[in-house]
Amino acid sequence: MPWFFATAEHDHFIQNPTSPEKIRRVGELLRLDSQSRLVDVACGKGGPAIVLAEAFGCRIVGVERAPVFVQVARKRIAEAGLESLIEVIERDARDFSLEPNAFDAALCLGASFIWDGLDGTLAALAPAVRPGGHVVVGEPFWRQWPLPDEIDPEGFTSLPGTIERFQAAGLVPMGLIAASEDDWDRYESLHWRALEDWLAENEDDPDADEIRGLHEEARDQYLRVRRGLLGWGMFVGRTSRTVRISAWNGVGKGSSCFPGGRPAAARAAGPSASGDEGASPTSRAAA
Numbered sequence: 001m002p003w004f005f006a007t008a009e010h011d012h013f014i015q016n017p018t019s020p021e022k023i024r025r026v027g028e029l030l031r032l033d034s035q036s037r038l039v040d041v042a043c044g045k046g047g048p049a050i051v052l053a054e055a056f057g058c059r060i061v062g063v064e065r066a067p068v069f070v071q072v073a074r075k076r077i078a079e080a081g082l083e084s085l086i087e088v089i090e091r092d093a094r095d096f097s098l099e100p101n102a103f104d105a106a107l108c109l110g111a112s113f114i115w116d117g118l119d120g121t122l123a124a125l126a127p128a129v130r131p132g133g134h135v136v137v138g139e140p141f142w143r144q145w146p147l148p149d150e151i152d153p154e155g156f157t158s159l160p161g162t163i164e165r166f167q168a169a170g171l172v173p174m175g176l177i178a179a180s181e182d183d184w185d186r187y188e189s190l191h192w193r194a195l196e197d198w199l200a201e202n203e204d205d206p207d208a209d210e211i212r213g214l215h216e217e218a219r220d221q222y223l224r225v226r227r228g229l230l231g232w233g234m235f236v237g238r239t240s241r242t243v244r245i246s247a248w249n250g251v252g253k254g255s256s257c258f259p260g261g262r263p264a265a266a267r268a269a270g271p272s273a274s275g276d277e278g279a280s281p282t283s284r285a286a287a
């Protein structure tokens with residue numbers, strides 16, 4: 001059977017219920033510029049990374065497990081002329097060692113399941129950003145809480161409950177950019193169209209019935225439950241501005257993502273001995 005999500009997300013530029021405009025709004029909140037360095041875990045086909053690199057000139061390393069998405073991401077990045085700014089590493093994020101204090105921001109949009117939910121995701125991402133840097137997680141939340149008994153919360157919580165999880169992880173809530181009903185409908189409609197196209201072109205495929213079953217079940221769930229009850233937002237949290245001891249131990253030097261680059265933690269801490277200022281507005285804010 002073709003991988004369901006590769007088929008369903010064939011036409012998505014961004015594989016989440018959001019838009020390039022809202023991704024740019026995240027970049028504005030983070031005050032990104034050409035000095036900013038980001039990691040985007042589960043970067044998919046590279047949509048958010050491309051939007052941010054195009055808008056702010058920042059450098060991004062994406063980590064993505066699915067080879068089919070990595071291939072599309074690299075092709076799109078090349079077509080956009082952004083190869084010098086975005087690197088995509090094909091890896092299971094759980095096996096990717098996130099360098100401590102190395103980034104101005106760490107993103108994970110729509111894949112907190114990698115670390116068994118939001119708490120695990122925040123614990124995994126926060127150490128990778130410099131003091132005063134940002135963690136951005138795209139995460140569902142329930143609009144009604146508590147939920148009706150028959151609905152499984154799937155590990156998600158209410159909107160205030162989601163913010164509390166950021167606070168419990170030691171992150172200061174700095175912003176929320178939520179999906180509108182229109183964002184959701186567009187995201188879901190792209191699934192429907194791609195799957196109906198595939199089914200029309202592959203009606204004799206031995207997996208067609210199974211694909212149709214999954215497609216119709218997901219559509220039904222969306223129409224009956226999720227469209228009314230499930231929200232989704234990009235939550236932005238800021239780490240403490242206190243310089244962590246590990247920021248000084250040189251672990252960030254020689255990053256495989258940014259060879260020769262000065263680690264973000266060092267830039268946050270001040271000018272280097274070589275006189276390389278390299279501070280972004282975000283790191284200045286942290287000083």
Ligand SMILES: C[S@@+](CC[C@H](N)C(=O)[O-])C[C@H]1O[C@@H](n2cnc3c(N)ncnc32)[C@H](O)[C@@H]1O
Pocket residue numbers: 013014015016041042043044045046047048063064065066069091092093094108109110111114
């Ligand atoms: C909902 S998509 C979001 C993609 C991208 N962040 C975006 O907004 O366009 C979730 C992505 O997580 C990736 N993924 C799932 N498990 C992963 C893992 N263990 N390591 C890395 N990527 C993973 C999937 O292949 C998929 O590309």
